[in-house]
């Protein structure tokens with residue numbers, strides 16, 4: 001009875017779907033999904049900052065931001081612009097990287113000829129995040145943005161850069177005014193942005209585990225280092241850098257969620273027990289029991305739960 005009822009509803013569903021495909025002009029084939037995936041990944045090429053390689057597909061883009069960090073004696077060339085502006089925001093860039101890597105870890109096998117493009121997109125970010133994390137000890141560079149369109153205003157405006165950047169509409173290729181860099185440090189902590197950067201580096205280390213083991217272990221090693229920095233000097237970057245990160249990428253959820261998310265990714269990538277112990281002993285204090293119904297660049301609790309649950313289930317079944 002149950003069987004035939006199921007068969008019957010399946011049949012209805014199939015009939016319904018096939019009539020839908022006849023009557024509806026918009027049907028989706030696997031080719032459409034391939035195209036959508038290709039274009040989603042191509043988007044990242046459009047956002048590139050730095051010196052572009054010769055195999056760049058979007059040839060209307062050129063080199064830009066080639067002296068980012070130089071006024072501060074650090075090399076912060078590369079990475080991604082955030083949106084239609086010329087700001088490199090560390091928190092969303094790191095989160096985007098974590099998610100791209102998570103996509104490859106879970107679904108890379110289905111990405112077919114896009115896998116190379118997506119790992120290139122990840123590496124474009126991790127190369128930058130490595131520089132940002134290792135340039136100066138106990139420091140993470142978290143933002144690069146221009147001060148103004150006009151050299152003339154240089155001494156007047158020192159802070160609030162994103163607002164000034166937003167007032168100045170130009171192609172990144174045409175930027176010719178100074179760019180400021182912002183960092184978090186022991187004195188001005190940013191556990192949210194640092195732990196997210198750790199998550200991005202750890203997740204990406206899994207992506208390169210077999211294709212480039214040396215790079216992969218460098219990513220993991222740096223992830224652990226940045227995580228320890230995030231945990232040792234606790235605080236939100238929204239407090240340390242309020243005028244330049246808020247209201248754009250203010251960490252409204254605080255930094256507790258990122259500490260658990262970062263530790264979870266390092267545990268997933270390394271299997272080092274102390275990270276699981278960290279999650280177990282700090283989980284309660286860091287809000288693991290809180291309910292959240294969204295998962296975003298700001299709040300990672302729901303993602304952490306999925307990541308850890310999968311880890312436990314996979315372990316149990318193996």
Ligand SMILES: *[C@@H]1O[C@H](CO)[C@@H](O)[C@H](O)[C@H]1NC(C)=O
Pocket residue numbers: 038039042057113114116117
């Ligand atoms: C990468 O992306 C480009 C542009 O979308 C596409 O032409 C190419 O086939 C993709 N795959 C590889 C392996 O480069």
